[in-house]
Amino acid sequence: MTGRAARSASSLRRWAETAALALALAALPAAAPAYATGSIAAGRPQTGLKIVPLTIEAGGKRHAYKVEVARTDAQQAHGMMFRTKMAPNTGMIFPMDPPRPAGFWMENTLIPLDLLFIGADGRIRNIVSNAVPKSRASLNSAGPVAAVLELAGGEADRIGAKPGDKVSW
Template sequence: MLSSLLLPVLSLPACYAQSGEAVGNNKASSSQLSDAGLQLVPLTISSAGKTHKFTVEVAGTVEEQAQGLMFRQKLAPDEGMIFPFPEPRPASFWMKNTVIPLDIIFVRSDGTVESIAANTTPYSLEPVRSGEAVAAVLELAGGRAAELSIDAGDKVEWPR
């Protein structure tokens, strides 16, 4: 774990809230839960005149964000995980204990894609960082952003 004075980072993704405190403003129904017990919400990405639909898990607490997609063996093409932050901040993730490659998409407060780290390396301890303060991070199956031509500036929308 890195010090919050140096970078706002914990192991695979991080955020700052009291233990168990929600870090996003999630309005999803608790009746829609993933196998991991996380809330499921619809998410769309608008790119080059097309809309791509996903169902994503919301990692809304410190514990959920620290766990992220670690140890998962698969991620369907229309699934992912969103990590909302209470306030925009520089984000840094790593792939420790993450079995599958991921596309890590950094999302600004206005919902636009700031940058994409494509096909991140499983188990890597190298930090994957946003280029500026972001409001959320979206993880999709590795290579999915390229398949759908998702790029910086595209729009990401989900219930917040």
């Protein structure tokens, strides 16, 4: 075989190997698309979280909510990202076991939220009101917390919530 013929045979062999690999990959079952797995990269709000009743004792009254529970690391990482609205008297709770300092940011969050940092005694430690959507600013607890509650922006002020108020779920 001449040099030119050897190069052509080699190119043909590489092409055939590439084609065979492509056919083998095409025969594999397709992976679930990112949006079907609840991936943050999919740019969609997560759904299907357990919903539980929650009350906040503030301003001498009991305020009732239905909140989603973001229990797993993946659920907590996704949180309220990509939502464009919240129904009244709803929110999301992020349980933390064991209690620990917590920090959040709003990078992919499209609506303002109030973050209520809740101590192991069930009392509000501190509140961040009207967190700015799409911000990477760190929003931190004042010490270890057993949970973080996200409500619609302005809700904590509306009900008069303050540090020391009791949260039960």
